[in-house]
Amino acid sequence: MLRCSDNLPTTLYTAEQVRALDACVIEQHGVPGIQLMLKASRALLSTLEIQWPDCRELQVFCGKGNNAGDAYLLAALAIERDYKVQLWQVGDAPQRGDALSARERAIAAGVSVKAWQGEQPTKGVIVDGLLGTGLQGEVRPRFADAIGAINRSGLPVLAVDVPSGLCSDSGQILGDAVHASVTVCFIGLKRGLFTGAAADCVGHLYFSDLEAPSAAYQNQVPAARHLRLDDCLSALPARARSAHKGHFGHVLIVGGDHGMGGAIMLAAAAAARCGAGLISCATRGEHTTALLANRPEVMVHAVEAPAQLEPLLARASVVVIGPGLGQNDWGRMLLTRTLTFKKPIVLDADALNLLGPKPTLARNAPTVITPHPGEAGRLLDVASTTVQRDRFAAAQDLHLQTGATVLLKGAGTVIADSQGIAVCNYGNPGMASGGMGDVLSGVIGALLAQQLSPGEATCLAACAHGAAADLAAQNGERGLLASDVIDHLRNVLNP
Template identity: 50%
Template sequence: MIITEQASLPDALYLAEQVRALDQTAIKVFGIPGATLMERAGNAAFRLMHERWPQARNITLLCGTGNNGGDGYVVARLARQADYHVQVLQVGDAKKITGDAKTQVELYVQEGGVVEPFQSIDDDTDLIVDALLGTGLERAVTGLWANAIRAVNQYKVPVFSLDIPSGLHSDSGRIMGCAIQADATISFIVLKRGMFTGDGPACCGGIAFDDLDVPPEVYGAGTSNTCMLRWDAASSALKPRSRTQHKGQSGHLLLVGGDKGMLGAISLAAQAAARTGAGLISIATRLEHAALIASQRPELMCHGVEKADDLSTLLARADAVVIGPGLGQGDWGLAMLRRVLETNLPLVMDADALNLLAIEPEKRENWVLTPHPGEAARLLGCSTSTIQADRFAAIAALQRRYGGAVLLKGAGTLICSGDDSSIGICIEGNPGMAVGGMGDLLAGVIGSLMAQGEPLGNATRMGACLHGEAGDLAARLGEKGMLASDLLPFLRQLMNPECAE
């Protein structure tokens, strides 16, 4: 059965090596011929193509020399049988096609299909099907293959990728020189983790899935340690408050930041924490900012703190601390951070707290680090491009070096916590959230959940999903022009699912 709704996609995400192991298990242990799996894949792709683009009658398929190309030839044969006008362009030496893929080429030709070497795409094409490269890609795409991919991306018609967009690394989600920019992708048997982070979401477009009727027992051959994180699952743990609950039972969060000229960041973080349900919110900021923030939101307890020793009383009352929004990297920010690090309170380290940590690194298990790729690069002493080349390797290295839970921001936010070895990918959120202040909100949300008693890993995963889902609700008015503060009412709404209409 083809699954097209994001909320219904399987949670587990797999590596290319695991995909190959599952294929072999299905074939050798459960006796499903490879040819049968290829036929099923082609049939699923053709059905989805027909449903999604019913007006497209002239299609061009670019087929490679491996099994991905074989899937494409099945689609081409079925399309001809359904009276489509079909152009098949072979990329790569056709003599290298073997096994089940070769059989599909022969079947297509036997039924009157024509195969042309790739040169150009028909001008009247309504749809392009990408069946060039599968999950085994490990080197940069060059030569004729790169020319074909660039030609597809320049053509102004929808593009449909089979299994994974050609040129996208299925494990890391990075573009290998160049990659297909698909409008939709159908993934077979399992979902690949690179489809959901880094360049993956932009390359894949809408993602569909078909398990090709592989028995559930097959999946025991490859255990995934990567999963999708969604708000609907994360929110299942939310319960209405007790009728006798008071503010002291709802957590006291201290937020430290807002150096001179940067009060907005700490104010946004504190407001997000309040809308997420923390009972008491204290802010330690520069003296001149305290009254300004309090006038904007009088529910927040704002304290002008000029010396690190002045934090002692506030720290003694707190259940958790967020430090970093607007902190700065000057003497004041460094003094505040050093004092906070003397406590054993659960911490959220964000923004300049991370930049200062990169200078004076340490490791502990009761904190959450929330770097964007640039901050992650400073924490690991490498380039931002290195972080983005393999976000999974980066977050694992961050967690090993600094401990606790780590949230690596970006398209397909990653979460890795010390409570297990798994990595979660938050699939909530949208490009409209790429504006200043969104990270401050996220820090406040996670800190609020921690202050309310959520374990670090749960608070980080839940906070990322809550933040992303609030952004998706705010984006109903459009992604362009969204402000971080637009999310605040939706945070409250989502934290109270019992009040949903």
């Protein structure tokens, strides 16, 4: 069955796992590899007809791997359907196996095959069958040239299984990568299609399991799971008709050093809109008037020294610390005291920066940390570019190092905890503006206060935050504000 982005499976795999699935289907379940390629080619043709019903011309780029085999057979099917097809061979043609058989079938069907000599495609839909999941290291120059020609063409592009040059495990671009309009993935969804640079390369994603027997999947533990808002919402219990504010927790938000009161205002407003029973803010005295005027539902306390934090901690069920906290002595003292809090805490922004490199959080209470790639790099004592090269590994390393539930921000938010790795794809580029992280920390705090586990709260918060931003972006991504997202949170959490 062919599935599109709206109803994809939630299980994600590494390339090695998908190769094992493929081998299992062939060797243990007796499905010939060429039959899997034929099924893949039919799924590709169906996708072409769905996405571009008026298209009658294809420019098919092939390497020599199995995804090239899928593309050869697509070319043969397209010829039978009266498409005009030009197949460009980049580098060596396949010399053995199913890919060679597929190439021979394409030639026998009348497909025109030419060695690519730098021609620039100008018409039709491009099919990218150049490089697959077996790519190791950076794309070689000949293939990089072909990828460049595809990207410069301005034509729609259908990628076979994975856009050429994109690492299917990490979402990293390996030197150069095709920017596809549509990608059709086979057998198992590759986790690298959901984070990092994949957002720029994958386009609209389709999936076909090629009718692989369900038994083939039983011995493969998914490498990650793809989050769906509806699934995450199931963690929120229905409210009893007799409920009162004491049932939904008391969130204390600590931050807002001199000149940074807006951050704590945003976090408090988000927590209020996400259902926390009570919200208090511990901040510099200069911000109290503005906070009360902006959000009168919130209790605001001027705190200049850790001793003034004590009675607030005694009443809180969750602490969010970091929005506008700063990195001076005031913030450091408040963080030191908060880390001894015996209940859940959320560490964001400057709270993470104050921890320093390679911190060990010796806490017995639940902890959530929400770094962006730069903060994650400082915590791991590596460059942010290293974090971005493998966001799954970075999030997992942070979890193992700190023991916290980790939410690594960015395109394809990655969440790591003791239950494994999850990835969230809600959200849009309009979120690249100040205050979005403050809103997210407030959402997590409110959900923790309502008795969700750290993993449940963090996964739901990532989805709700992104989904609210997607609703806000219906009026345009450019100029999207963090406060615009807050306005939609209530609707997202009350479907």
